[in-house]
Each structure stands twice: as C-alpha cells, then as structure tokens.
Amino acid sequence: xxxxxxxxxxxxxxxxxxxxxxxxxxxxxxxxxxxxxxxxxxxxxxxxxxxxxxxxxxxxxxxxxxxxxxxxxxxxxxxxxxxxxxxxxxxxxxxxxxxxxxxxxxxxxxxxxxxxxxxxxxxxxxxxxxxxxxxxxxxxxxxxxxxxxxxxxxxxxxxxxxxxxxxxxxxxxxxxxxxxxxxxxxxxxxxxxxxxxxxxxxxxxxxxxxxxxxxxxxxxxxx
Numbered sequence: 001x002x003x004x005x006x007x008x009x010x011x012x013x014x015x016x017x018x019x020x021x022x023x024x025x026x027x028x029x030x031x032x033x034x035x036x037x038x039x040x041x042x043x044x045x046x047x048x049x050x051x052x053x054x055x056x057x058x059x060x061x062x063x064x065x066x067x068x069x070x071x072x073x074x075x076x077x078x079x080x081x082x083x084x085x086x087x088x089x090x091x092x093x094x095x096x097x098x099x100x101x102x103x104x105x106x107x108x109x110x111x112x113x114x115x116x117x118x119x120x121x122x123x124x125x126x127x128x129x130x131x132x133x134x135x136x137x138x139x140x141x142x143x144x145x146x147x148x149x150x151x152x153x154x155x156x157x158x159x160x161x162x163x164x165x166x167x168x169x170x171x172x173x174x175x176x177x178x179x180x181x182x183x184x185x186x187x188x189x190x191x192x193x194x195x196x197x198x199x200x201x202x203x204x205x206x207x208x209x210x211x212x213x214x215x216x217x218x219x220x221x222x223x
Contacts, residue, residue: 012049013073014042019099020067021092023085029067031171040214043204044127044156045070047217051154051200052077057123061146063111064129068093068104074125075102082116084109111139119148127156127217131179136189144195147222155190156217159183159203164214183216196220 017033031037048070057078065071065083071093075081082105083093090106097104109115111129124143133139143153158164160175160182168175191198198220203213210216 012046013076014045014069015072015096015100019096020069021089021096023067023087023089023092027067029069032069040204044215044217045073047202047204047215048125048127048154048156049073051202051217051219052123052125052152055152057152059121060123060125061114061116061121063114063124063126063143065093065106068096070125070127071097071104072100072102075104078123081105082107082121084111084114086110112142114142114146116146118145119151120146121151122148123152123154125154125156127154128158130155130186131157131181131183134180136181136186137193140189140193140196144193144222149222151222153196153220153222154217155186155220156215157181157183157186158215159211159213161211163212167214183210187216187218190218190220193220195222197223 014032020029022029028041032041059080060074060078062070062074062083065085071081071083084107086108088108090108093106107115124147130136130139147153158179160179165175168178190196198218201216201218203210204215205213
C-alpha cells in the first residue's frame with residue numbers, strides 16, 4: 001500500500017495525505033502530518049495497532065472512523081472491515097479506500113445504536129471517541145453486544161492533565177467541553193464493566209506515569 005510508514009512500529013502505515021478527506025471543519029486529520037503534532041497523533045494509532053497484535057481477525061469494526069485514516073491499516077488485519085461514524089461524508093472516505101483498492105462497510109450511526117447484529121465482530125477499535133461522552137457504561141454495553149465471546153475491544157483516549165489541557169486550548173478547544181470524560185473515568189468504566197476484562201494498557205510516552213502521559217490505549221477481552 002502506498003503511504004507513510006514507520007519501520008520501528010512494525011507493520012504500520014498511513015495513507016498519503018492527498019487521499020485522506022477532511023470530513024468536518026474540526027477533523028484533526030492535518031495534525032497527523034504537521035511536524036509539531038504528527039508524533040502524538042500517529043502514536044495513538046501505533047499503540048492501537050500494537051494492542052491488536054499480529055492476530056488475524058475475521059471481522060473488525062472501527063467505531064468513529066472519522067477521515068478513515070486508520071481503516072487501511074485495519075484492513076490489513078482482517079477478512080471483513082466495517083466502520084461507523086456520525087458524519088455524512090462516507091462517500092469521500094469510500095473514494096479514498098477505492099484508490100487504495102479497499103472495500104469497507106461504512107455506516108452512519110451512533111455508538112449507542114450500532115447497526116449490526118449481536119456477536120457480529122471478532123474485534124473492535126474505538127479511538128478518541130469515549131472522552132466525548134458521559135454515558136460510558138451504555139457505550140460499553142453496546143460494544144459488548146456486537147462482539148462475540150472472547151472478542152477484542154481496543155479503546156484509546158487522551159489523558160486529562162494540565163499539559164494536555166494546554167495543548168487542546170492551543171489548538172482552539174475547551175478541554176472540558178469536548179472531553180467531559182477523563183482517562184480515569186474511561187479506565188474505571190472498562191475495568192468495572194461485567195462484559196469485559198482489561199488485559200493490557202499502554203500509554204504515550206511509554207514511560208510516563210499514568211496522569212502525566214498524553215494518550216492511553218487499552219485492550220479489553222469480552223467475557
């Protein structure tokens with residue numbers, strides 16, 4: 001596949017910026033390619049890819065696929081790939097995927113009402129979504145519903161601390177308005193949910209204490 005790659009992250013690639021659509025005015029796609037922000041934005045995808053391992057999935061769902069920047073990488077790990085998002089720009093994402101020779105089932109839907117049957121997926125990825133909502137248990141209930149037993153859910157979210165708050169203010173956001181749930185809220189909900197066991201957590205930077213990191217990704221297994 002053509003695109004930007006990072007050998008140190010293993011099998012990980014991004015599609016070329018020229019192909020990736022900006023699906024909303026506040027779509028952060030440009031931050032993946034700007035020198036000052038690319039490292040942290042790409043880090044979350046690399047962490048998610050690592051927690052998926054090199055395991056082959058017969059089916060994967062991305063919840064909140066946005067511009068579709070992670071879909072090509074996910075497509076390399078499964079037989080069937082689907083994505084949901086609230087935006088109505090799926091045709092533009094489809095155009096990018098067609099240029100890359102990929103077919104993905106894209107649906108416009110809420111994470112609280114995922115339009116797929118019970119147990120339809122072996123794996124699920126949801127990055128930079130849960131911090132925007134407060135009904136975490138309801139979201140996790142729906143994730144568990146569409147995963148089969150022993151399915152994998154990889155969840156990623158930013159850390160809330162003074163440094164990350166300053167970063168979001170610098171790029172024009174009120175961190176409390178756009179992120180009503182903190183990293184600790186999300187981790188607590190995942191650990192307490194009866195349908196999941198949190199198997200592994202990683203953060204960026206890797207050696208930073210939990211509350212001083214920038215981003216957290218955890219892998220949960222459905223039970």
